Amino acid sequence: MTVTDFPTTASGVRSPIPDLPAPSAGERALAAARFQLAEASRFLGLDDGLHDMLATPRRSLTVSVPVRREDGRLEVVQGHRVQHNLSRGPAKGGIRFHPATDLAEVTALAMWMTWKCALVGIPYGGAKGGVAVDPATLTTRELERVTRRYVNEILPLIGPEKDIPAPDVGTDEQTMAWIMDTYSANAGYSVPGVVTGKPTALGGSLGRAGATSRGVQIAALQALASTEGARSPEGTAIAVQGFGKVGALAAQYLADAGCRVVAVSDAGGAVVRPSGLDVAALRAHAAGTGSVHGYRDADPLSRDELLELDVDVLVPAALEGMITADNAPRVRARLVVEGANGPTTPEADLILAGNGVTVVPDILANAGGVIVSYLEWVQNTQAYSWSAGEVEVKLRDLMENAYRAVADLAAERDLTLRQAAHAIGVGRVAEAHRMRGLYP
């Protein structure tokens, strides 16, 4: 046999081995998460064994989820639940419904949950779930069937003392209600604490729906006060990428604080109005049409252009890997506040830092969601509820303390805010492992 006997692959070479696909977005996110962990491990002087333990998820479950479509067809989609670390308490993290989600992405997101929970000082490990479906293409009944079947498949992993899901991209309060009901039906009694981000009628916490965005607002205002010549929010120009649960309310809360939200985007497009958008009107438009695209009191813009606008603050609140080595040199905002998980690649991080751009990292900036999830779980555990004001005071307290700890360490040791946040989060998890003596 000679080489000419091999088939020609898509890239034009003769080989018996098909071309390897380019890494998925999830694989790139996982490589970024591992890079950040390795950097933190070096800074903390962790030994290789402990580093390897922290780089490896504790448990990963991949399940097949059959979906009966309305027309009778049966489709099978993949779902995952990854528990990255359990050393500080039960696993915690959202469930994502997105067509491109894969095991690597869910693993990266679970790892970031571990450091996030440790950083803000709540007694959880990290987890994440994902189902590779596009919710926009499913009817409500199909979505309910997917959710219930996925929950039945991951049932052995979850529970109020084991692993507590919550909303993420493509899921919402209704999804959480179905999860609670499916779990409770299996248990034989109501178990509200199995999931957070539920409707308040089922034991959801006041303030959870806007909690991630409120946390983004708190982090952005703290960063503006401490890094941008102590500038006040009034008139600060902001662009927000992603207009879903996190982005739309982050835009609203920043506008409420006096900032000028000049541009927003979603998957359907972007709009810009240099004198400031009416965020409430835009939210109503997006709720009615499904997109910010076509909003009349603004000019259209491409999604990519939004990232490069001449604004003071950029809030990426969509998906991973949006600020890359390609576009980072053109980012003109002085402050990036990460509402999304993993929106900035490690290469882009270096470029932004070199250009004097401050990045408030995801595990700090978007921690408001899991903080109020924790408060919801505590309320469920006590069968008691706090007022919206009580929840907000506790959220603010935890966010501001975490921000100060990160900013202080960054200043003391000449680190970026991301390096400092990871040093604190990873350090606390490593410490928990040492105290528990979990070495095999």
Ligand SMILES: NC(=O)C1=CN([C@@H]2O[C@H](COP(=O)(O)OP(=O)(O)OC[C@H]3O[C@@H](n4cnc5c(N)ncnc54)[C@H](OP(=O)(O)O)[C@@H]3O)[C@@H](O)[C@H]2O)C=CC1
């Ligand atoms: N929900 C939560 O409590 C928390 C969420 N996060 C993170 O925040 C981010 C957003 O989550 P969430 O708001 O819940 O998700 P949603 O599904 O509610 O919203 C996602 C938004 O991103 C938009 N989007 C997708 N791709 C692009 C793109 N290429 N350019 C611009 N916009 C885009 C979507 O547009 P369209 O609607 O048109 O598809 C939608 O507006 C994720 O990274 C998530 O992990 C972090 C902490 C907590």
Ligand SMILES: O=C(O)CCC(=O)C(=O)O
């Ligand atoms: O509220 C939670 O438990 C987790 C939210 C989440 O998925 C996240 O912070 O990325």
